[in-house]
Amino acid sequence: MKIGLIGKGAIAQHVMGAVQARGHMVHAVLVRPGSISQNPNLFVGSVPELIAEADLVIECAGHQALAAYGPQVLGQGTGMITVSVGALADQTIADEMESAASVGQAKLHLASGAIGALDCLSAAATGKLDKVIYVGRKPPLGWKGSAAEGRLDLEGLTQVETHFTGTAREAALAYPKNANVAAAVALAGIGFDETQVKLIADPSIAQNVHEVEAEGEFGQFHFRISGNSLPDNPRSSALAAMSVVAKLEQLSKPIVM
Ligand SMILES: NC(=O)C1=CN([C@@H]2O[C@H](COP(=O)(O)OP(=O)(O)OC[C@H]3O[C@@H](n4cnc5c(N)ncnc54)[C@H](O)[C@@H]3O)[C@@H](O)[C@H]2O)C=CC1
């Protein structure tokens, strides 16, 4: 496939290497205008340049980028994978994506991100699902640049602290770089306003730990993952980048999970 990539950060760099290693071609990367000169053969500054040759766009740049470019990409008929799932907690953005996808007859594919068990959750949601709880736990550094900074002394933290309790919608909107997982759990399960979320800074751990607990007609499950973060960004788990690659594989193979 010919790929247009949005972003050049930690997730984008992993995705770029992994998709090229699988025989796909990244022919354009949409970056902020000031960065184009760093690699003028590859970097572009507009959606028309990004999608000119693309079979598919992969967005790895955050909520603001999905909101800014997503409607144009989809509206012009190019399918898109996004890792910035939490942006859909803003109903205006979700509506814009949906109507652009309908106009362009293109799909927005949500990467599962740093969490797993979404297949189980979405199957369970076709029956009666009574309760879904997501708990996100990261080392203090993993919360740098988030709303936790205003609530805790992250640098000097010596004990476990919960810095957020609320719904998945509140979490995804307040923590755009850290609670995309809460949004993915919400979308797979009982929605943004029913999914309960707790976010914790824990100085005793070195990985990003995500847990989902669900109860309903299907029974109960508990899922827990301890994810390594990406070398360039302690906030983002490697699995989030890998899930984008897996989604691309699903879209390009004839027999898929
Ligand atoms: N679904 C999930 O489980 C996860 C989702 N994420 C989402 O992925 C995003 C990216 O994560 P990382 O790569 O680790 O962050 P990063 O900070 O390493 O990279 C972000 C990149 O996007 C670029 N960017 C931001 N806004 C842009 C715009 N409007 N136009 C062009 N470029 C723009 C930045 O310049 C930077 O190069 C996060 O902000 C978060 O929303 C992150 C981790 C897990």
Ligand SMILES: O=C([O-])CC(=O)C(=O)O
């Ligand atoms: O990468 C992670 O561990 C989770 C994360 O930042 C997010 O959900 O946005």
